[in-house]
Amino acid sequence: MTAVLRRTAAPTTAHGGWWAKTVAAARYEYLMQVRRPAVWVVVLGLIGLRCAAPLPVDLGSITDHDTLVADWAGNFIMLCPIGVGAVLADRVRREARLELNDLLTSTPTGVGPRLWGKAIGAGAATITPVAVAWAGLLGYLTAQHGAGVIPVGLAAFAVILLPGLVFVVAGSVTVPYLTGPVLYRIGLFGYWFWGNMVGPRFGIPTPAGTPFEANGEYPSGVWFHGFLFDARQRGITPTGGEAVLSIAFLLLMALAALVITQLVLTRRSPS
Template sequence: MSNGMTACGGAFRYEFLMQVRRRSLWISLLLVELLQFLIYVRLPHLYDFLHIYFQMPINQTMAQLALMVNTLLPAAFGCLIADRLPRDRRTRVEELFMATLQPSGSRLIGKYFGSVCATLIPIILFLLLGTGFVLYRTGDIACIPLALTAFVIIILPGILFISAFSLACPTIMWVPLYQFCFVGYWFWGNFLGPAHGIPTLTDTILTPSGKFMATGIFGLDSKHTGIVASPTQGWESLSLLVGLAVLVLCVLWLVQRWQQARQ
């Protein structure tokens, strides 16, 4: 048990520091957020939209803010996670870890949470900036704890979900190919409605953008999310996303054990 905790903690620290020091992490997420900001600025009647959002109950305002943060940034997030395991193989760090005879499952958990926590830092900063703007416009200090709640309930489940797949899929796919497919999936599975005539996950509880949690749990009006969801469906979506993330990590662990046994 102690050996497993040591392996998990060591992998977490290594992965966190490696990821948070990457210039591409900060540059990519900053450029994506700048692009999103420019898109919103060019919207017609922007002031009217903002006025509507600030007139909503504060919990719904923060849910809308979380959805805005969750629009484009997760697409870049998944791409930034995708190279973590291939990079370890390329730099032979994986062989070094294997030579220590530490539990592979503990290393995988540490790597997963280390890379996720590091990549989340810019997203959390963007959320805090938005929260500061909401506080400035509304003067309602309740937006601060609600920002944390919205992050945990709306943003984090989808992030855990896409991170698990972004860590696992590149073990059998070329990383650039996965990144290309993942960006396409993000828009297909979250924003491409059935009205386009293409089957999509957009209106199902499997969509990771957080729309079901925002509508079902935070009570955001369906006209802002495009879906109608009950509180039960909101919690079902959250549970399904997190549960699938755990399942994917378990499968990845089994695949790694199989690969190690063949070596």
């Protein structure tokens, strides 16, 4: 029993501040999550599925570095957040199945560091396959178009891919406390297609094509001249301010989800 606890229970920092405890929890969560084969299979599988037939169809003929990288980023972000959210959503169930809830509650780490450590560590681990695949793509594009692709690719990852992934990570480590992982996965799948892939041409109210979508279309179109699918259908030409708003909205929603969940869990905690 002692050996099992040593392998499964998160390390705690009896002495130290909030940040030290959060870092310790994040390190534990990262190492646990990044070793899971499902993380790599699901996330890389969805990236490969989308990029096997990339959009736009003439993507291979694009030579401008900004547009080329932006359109590849659009293909990456189309499906991989579903995989990221799906494999993260079961963290709550796994801890319950391993009967770790009481053990973790009894440690001096505290609710806040455990929650934020889970979001940072497990989230970073689940995004790692996306970063690895993106690095591989940049290597391929560099061989085809030169080293100028690399700085553009790093910037595109930061402002097109990462905000939406952070948004999904935050939801995936908080909402399942309320819904459970199965219902959350169904909801995530429905939201992602409705909010990011069902454009206004279908006549359904949707945030697609507005600054409140999560697929990075506004930063892609404004700063990298990427293809604007849904914004163009709305007759919108995004501005730099709207691109910033789009990123800020996703990050603020992620922050709000974590803060609200911490408050709720703190109130429920027997300590």
